[in-house]
Amino acid sequence: MLTVEEAFERIMAQVHVSPIERIPTERATGRILREPISTDRDLPPFDRSTMDGIAIAHAAFAAGCRTFNLVGTQAAGQPAATLAHPADSAIEIMTGAMRPIGTDTVIPYEQVEISDQQARISDGTVVERGQFLNAQGADRKAGDVLLPAGTLLRSPQIAIAISTGATHLAVAKPPSFAIVSVGDELIEPDRPVAQFQIRPSNAWGLRAALHGLGCPASELVTLPDNPAAIEETLSDLLARHDGLMLSGGVSRGKFDFIPAALEKLGVALDFHRVSQKPGKPMWFGISPRHTPVFALPGNPVSTMICFHRFVKPYIRRTLGATDVQPETIALQSAIEPNRSLTLFLPIRRTPAGSALQEYHGSGDYAALGESDGFLEIPPGVDIVPAGAAIRYHAWDV
Amino acid sequence: MLTVEEAFERIMAQVHVSPIERIPTERATGRILREPISTDRDLPPFDRSTMDGIAIAHAAFAAGCRTFNLVGTQAAGQPAATLAHPADSAIEIMTGAMRPIGTDTVIPYEQVEISDQQARISDGTVVERGQFLNAQGADRKAGDVLLPAGTLLRSPQIAIAISTGATHLAVAKPPSFAIVSVGDELIEPDRPVAQFQIRPSNAWGLRAALHGLGCPASELVTLPDNPAAIEETLSDLLARHDGLMLSGGVSRGKFDFIPAALEKLGVALDFHRVSQKPGKPMWFGISPRHTPVFALPGNPVSTMICFHRFVKPYIRRTLGATDVQPETIALQSAIEPNRSLTLFLPIRRTPAGSALQEYHGSGDYAALGESDGFLEIPPGVDIVPAGAAIRYHAWDV
Numbered sequence: 001m002l003t004v005e006e007a008f009e010r011i012m013a014q015v016h017v018s019p020i021e022r023i024p025t026e027r028a029t030g031r032i033l034r035e036p037i038s039t040d041r042d043l044p045p046f047d048r049s050t051m052d053g054i055a056i057a058h059a060a061f062a063a064g065c066r067t068f069n070l071v072g073t074q075a076a077g078q079p080a081a082t083l084a085h086p087a088d089s090a091i092e093i094m095t096g097a098m099r100p101i102g103t104d105t106v107i108p109y110e111q112v113e114i115s116d117q118q119a120r121i122s123d124g125t126v127v128e129r130g131q132f133l134n135a136q137g138a139d140r141k142a143g144d145v146l147l148p149a150g151t152l153l154r155s156p157q158i159a160i161a162i163s164t165g166a167t168h169l170a171v172a173k174p175p176s177f178a179i180v181s182v183g184d185e186l187i188e189p190d191r192p193v194a195q196f197q198i199r200p201s202n203a204w205g206l207r208a209a210l211h212g213l214g215c216p217a218s219e220l221v222t223l224p225d226n227p228a229a230i231e232e233t234l235s236d237l238l239a240r241h242d243g244l245m246l247s248g249g250v251s252r253g254k255f256d257f258i259p260a261a262l263e264k265l266g267v268a269l270d271f272h273r274v275s276q277k278p279g280k281p282m283w284f285g286i287s288p289r290h291t292p293v294f295a296l297p298g299n300p301v302s303t304m305i306c307f308h309r310f311v312k313p314y315i316r317r318t319l320g321a322t323d324v325q326p327e328t329i330a331l332q333s334a335i336e337p338n339r340s341l342t343l344f345l346p347i348r349r350t351p352a353g354s355a356l357q358e359y360h361g362s363g364d365y366a367a368l369g370e371s372d373g374f375l376e377i378p379p380g381v382d383i384v385p386a387g388a389a390i391r392y393h394a395w396d397v
Numbered sequence: 398m399l400t401v402e403e404a405f406e407r408i409m410a411q412v413h414v415s416p417i418e419r420i421p422t423e424r425a426t427g428r429i430l431r432e433p434i435s436t437d438r439d440l441p442p443f444d445r446s447t448m449d450g451i452a453i454a455h456a457a458f459a460a461g462c463r464t465f466n467l468v469g470t471q472a473a474g475q476p477a478a479t480l481a482h483p484a485d486s487a488i489e490i491m492t493g494a495m496r497p498i499g500t501d502t503v504i505p506y507e508q509v510e511i512s513d514q515q516a517r518i519s520d521g522t523v524v525e526r527g528q529f530l531n532a533q534g535a536d537r538k539a540g541d542v543l544l545p546a547g548t549l550l551r552s553p554q555i556a557i558a559i560s561t562g563a564t565h566l567a568v569a570k571p572p573s574f575a576i577v578s579v580g581d582e583l584i585e586p587d588r589p590v591a592q593f594q595i596r597p598s599n600a601w602g603l604r605a606a607l608h609g610l611g612c613p614a615s616e617l618v619t620l621p622d623n624p625a626a627i628e629e630t631l632s633d634l635l636a637r638h639d640g641l642m643l644s645g646g647v648s649r650g651k652f653d654f655i656p657a658a659l660e661k662l663g664v665a666l667d668f669h670r671v672s673q674k675p676g677k678p679m680w681f682g683i684s685p686r687h688t689p690v691f692a693l694p695g696n697p698v699s700t701m702i703c704f705h706r707f708v709k710p711y712i713r714r715t716l717g718a719t720d721v722q723p724e725t726i727a728l729q730s731a732i733e734p735n736r737s738l739t740l741f742l743p744i745r746r747t748p749a750g751s752a753l754q755e756y757h758g759s760g761d762y763a764a765l766g767e768s769d770g771f772l773e774i775p776p777g778v779d780i781v782p783a784g785a786a787i788r789y790h791a792w793d794v
Binding site: 025026029030039040041043044046048050075076077078079080095096097098134139140144146147148153154155156157158159160162163164165166167183184185186189190193194195196197198199200201202204205206207208209212225248298303304307308324325326327349350351360361363365366367368370371395397 | 531545590598762
């Protein structure tokens, strides 16, 4: 049986990076950038004032001039004015404005007294050449990459893209997934439910997670425990989608037909069973045309955890995302690990770190309602003490 | 001048919780639930097998019976069968199936040998009454709340909602915001840019952030440095939107007309200036009809940080969201705090915690491209050592 890390690496080895599409930047939030964005000009694009005040030639100050005739105003959004007589005159300047030609230094209003179109520098003011000006190109040079390929586009990155004039962006085309629930017990959520029936909550949860990853085109299919129907539908779905997720149908019972149907369709088993709790029966395979098939255990907590631990990073890497650093969180109270299996435990974030959710096992999906994510506790024999930094996976979608 | 916490509390004091709308559950991902979701039935809804195996009456086992006639199969999705002769017979049972009437115990296939329609329990098997059955109602009782109002709906919560048959959900109606950029230097991003011009990256970044919070209906407006035009447009926007965000125009220069225009429109100043770096000139006020006006400093880093530190939590609370626990991250190398101002510093997450981004000040927005969020370092005189847990705000939208 594979460890969690081994299963993860086996899945990641099957990543095929998805194609690129070009979309308007205002619709690109949450997407993965696939071509780098470079600045089309120096940053700042000109010598830029960082204060409101007056712009002078420092040489005049060094020569002893303390009172300057104000001969104009340089606002942001104006081409650079020219200071014709720098020895005894100055130009008022606003934050963000260009340095006027003939000036090289800004003195803030706070250090100046202004009256009768003259600015007098306050006694004792220290004035250094070039002060309160950000030099053209000081931050970046034209052509420098601001956003490398693989960047997740959040609000700061959208702002940066627009600063370069990029009104369209090359982003990853999201893969299309089919989500298949198998079981005679399943009943559509808008229908009356008998006691022995179950609503397809796993499939709806997986669709929501895909949506959060920017993959809106998922197809939901519910199938009865009927080998012929399963095989026929899976064959059709494999031909039409970039990936399959199945929920349920991979444990050992006689009504679990999925692995057999997949084998008939030529889907090569990569692994079945992972040394983890919950989620041990997880199944992963690859179709003849390289479509990944994730058969997730049907218990609701197992489904969610297996998706977030394995399928989510697979999809992110398929989209071309740069790897995200693993997150850790402080353990609020000591935990006894399992001797042989990796434990996944739903938690709620608290001021002290992570509080375990009361949780009765992989069928107790209600425990996830107020959880923020889950811990990953590797197998071991020693108690993990309170305060330890533990790997943490947030429900971020 | 207010501290960051004081400014935050002043803003939070102005929250008016937004109205409720009912939407299909498949479109509710990322929204805030506003009415609690209770389970319509016990969880589990019946005594449910957790294994594939055989269901027996424990009394028969206690009486010494070890070989049972197999008289039927109980699959998931079937009403409960009845075991007519529990003294020496059993029913095969699948994971997730109902407990057949007349049985009270499940023995997994692994502990049974089956041949000729008989199941023989392996020698030495310990069988406890009720084992491998999750009792009806053991996790939750019908009517128990699974998702309280204020819950952020991610994939696990969508699954839980559907498990109760909730195909529509009461969620917060997102507020509509106008985003106003002010400055003669601004030029639309699809137009040729002169050296002294700037593209309205702040406004686009703010729109992306609102979109990430589930507020799609934001209106972008660019205004010149013209007091009459500013006043007229702001008046119109205040009448049509639930909130205003302004970028730029709140520092001290003579071309900064915003505070004056807002005052004329009856917008009551709540505070101007916060003891923080960057973002000190931040301005906040309330219109006569209680519309909040966030005037964010125009430097791009200030705009983004002020949004994520102040406006984002305001919007989340307006939507009715339960407060999120503050996040902390380990400092990778020591930092000298500012003596009087709270410092916000862009960082990148690393295996060791948080690495400071190279960053030349509030105009150096390019530094945000590869950042994951920012630290918040309170004012002080002592060096903050490497390894310290520091408050961290992620770019999560």
